[in-house]
Amino acid sequence: MKRILFPTDFSETATNAFVHALELAKIVEGELILLHTFELPVFDNQFFPENYMVIYESLELSNFDMFKDEIPKLRVIAEEHNLDKIKMTHRLMDGDLVYNITKAIKDDKIDYVVMGTAGASGWSAFFSGTNTGSVLTDIDIPLLSVPVDAKFKPIKTIGFTTRFRPKDKKALKQVLSIAKMANAEVKCLYVKTSKTDVSKDTIKKWEHDFESEPIEFFVITSDEVKETILDFILYKEIDLLTMLTYKRSFFEGLFHPSLTKKFANNFDVPILSIPIEE
Structure with missing residues (x-):
């Protein structure tokens, strides 16, 4: 238990x-x-x-x-x-x-x-x-x-951001285990910037590895990474956002009040932080 x-x-x-x-x-x-x-x-x-x-x-x-x-x-x-x-x-x-x-x-x-x-x-x-x-x-x-404003609602959609690293895959498997128990789906987001170093083959490999799982991959091209993630959370109706704690400094900026101002009345998503080695 x-x-x-x-x-x-x-x-x-x-x-x-x-x-x-x-x-x-x-x-x-x-x-x-x-x-x-x-x-x-x-x-x-x-x-x-x-x-x-x-x-x-x-x-x-x-x-x-x-x-x-x-x-x-x-x-x-x-x-x-x-x-x-x-x-x-x-x-x-x-x-x-x-x-x-x-x-x-x-x-x-x-x-x-x-x-x-x-x-x-x-x-x-x-x-x-x-x-x-x-x-x-x-x-x-x-x-x-x-x-404090996040009133519980059934978890149907779990958000997961990734850069397609091996360590991300390990965390994603943890998230999938929770999703299955909650009868939820996982929406996995990669924000592709002009400096991206992730190949199409890597993305296809991930899609193939998880093709039988309740997961959907999204690749969005944008140099406004934080804004793109926030839009993704809202418009894909994410009920639970999962983050990797080695990205902590990134998320400090993501949830800065100046960036979330336009979402102030809507952003009430719980975050599941998953520890992972650098």
Whole structure:
């Protein structure tokens, strides 16, 4: 059974992502591990000689009480979406979020992580220093990041961008396995620029290798790569975009607010980041 880690601070952003985490668990026949982390403040105990531990204990208790109060609310959400049969367990951890996520991945043998992020206008911040962006660089398993405005809808079309590298093919096979479980199709895009180095034979080889799979290849000639990808996402009605994390710097530019301005009211596509070696 696949195991999905869902870190949450019980915010609106996280709660929205929770539904996506449940639906992913349903697709892959997995279970959820809910993680809430908190950081205790650092005190100099020479200024708190008598009540030093009392302060820490009260802070820990308040975090536990909040955690205990919020869990039933998530269970109600699961029931409302008829997903209450998904197995859920819980972890409450003190310390740095990224460290605790990395530790939980190892300890609980996690297969996927699902996190919420700020949405189209916040993609630049997402990649340059938010919690989700930090996790993206530190883990070696797929991460599903969900914009706060991305209400779940059945995944029928998965987008995949490629430059037809061997490492891309390995990631595409991962994406296809998810697509089959979701009964979805994959639309694979290559933006052919004036500096392209991909041969027609390479493209034909890929098409031949995947001809029996639920996948459609698109080769679009344009030097406006980022704009072309955004158009592709919108006009092909992509429900889930998959990206390779070795292309992170490229996607930083792709989701910059100035570029997504004209799509601000429509761009609410979750992104599945797949780690791959450079």
